Amino acid sequence: MVEHEDRLxxxxxxxxxxxxxxxxxxxxxxxxxxxxxxxPYDVSLQAVSKHIQVLExxxxxxxxxxxxxxxxxxDAEVFDLMTKWIERxxxxxxxxxxxxxxxLDRMQGREQDLTDRRNEGAAG
Structure with a gap:
């Protein structure tokens, strides 16, 4: 598991x-x-090679x-690893x-019950 996480x-x-x-x-x-x-970049080929090395x-x-x-x-297979991690x-x-x-639905239901009881009490 540690190797998996280290790769991620x-x-x-x-x-x-x-x-x-x-x-x-x-x-x-x-x-x-x-x-x-x-x-497309305003950088040297050496800088781009360094980026590629990191990706590699x-x-x-x-x-x-x-x-x-x-x-x-x-190498798209590494995206499967990422996708599984993110999906979890x-x-x-x-x-x-x-x-x-x-x-929240339960709380709103209770709040509505209290409002209904107050309105019934005021009407009676």
Whole structure:
């Protein structure tokens, strides 16, 4: 479990940077080279390579060799890990909201009962 959580920590840490999140979003459309990934940013290729290295260490991307090209590929399976983690906490939050809704409904029902009794007493 610790290894699983440690991997999640690396993934979330890598995605904490907006440039890396943007790169991941762009890679979702297909593989790209470092130069292609660097194009929209006003940073050096070395800086983009460092971002890719962080993404690679987190297991979000991998690089392959295609003749002279070294495309960067999004490894989408890591998103399954993230989704399962997020879903577990989403379900817990949903259960809490359902309990809160039930409590508020009971409280409103009691409040309405008191109001009805007061109105009956005033009318009688």
């Amino acid at each position: 920590s690396r993934v979330f840490s890598a995605l904490a940077d907006p440039t890396r999140r943007d790169m991941v979003a762009r890679l979702a459309a297909g593989d790209a080279t470092v130069s292609e990934l660097a194009a 260490e987190a297991g979000l991307v991998s690089r392959s060799r295609d003749a002279q090209r070294r495309p960067v590929h999004l 906490y989403r379900q817990q939050a949903e259960e809490r909201y359902q309990r809160l809704d039930a409590l």
